[in-house]
Amino acid sequence: MEIKKEQNGNALTIKVIGRLDAGSAPELSKELTTALNDVTDLTFDFAELKYIASAGLRVLLVAQKRMNKQGSMKLINVSEAVMEVLDMTGFASLMTIV
């Protein structure tokens, strides 16, 4: 997995590339603990995210809970494979997906 960040004032876009699995999810989780400070508009760009497992979903849920307190969060460019997992876990209705 590779993480690319683009910050524009209080808006942050995080591009997650590759696989968000049990091996890589802790890295994203760690990144978010500091990266989200003062962010009010968070976007996850999943254009190049090929796979997500429960470990990745947990990181998204924690981020969503935090952003509910300090701003908003959305997912963009979600692939069919990742969307399927978001759908079957009910995450698709919990999060803003555009």
Next chain:
Amino acid sequence: MEKITVEAALDNLQTVVDFATEKLEARDCSMKTIMQTELVIEEIFVNIASYAYHPETGPATFCMEFEENPNAMLMTFIDGGKPYNPLEQEAPDTTLSVDERGVGGLGIFLVKKNVDELAYEYTDGKNILRMKKFF
């Protein structure tokens, strides 16, 4: 039947996933089936690696065989760790709001969603989890 035994550690997840996906690719399985199978293997293996022998470590065996007419894969995970029946894991309530939603239970839930049959037994000191998935 083909099988692979590895130390139940997160670092070996990819080895087990690759073992399975090579066989699925050789059978021209769809990308969707392969992704769902990867997900099932990851969730079970990560559970074994995280909890079965904690804080020690130990072996995990993964077996795979195929049936035809209809096409199905039979997958079995065996470990010698603490008895744990994942079928008893309570499913997360997928209708709850973000704030109400806990972060646990998602892994086994995803396994149940992506296989057609799931059976657990504890025999001779081993957790045996058998799964069948049609494709």
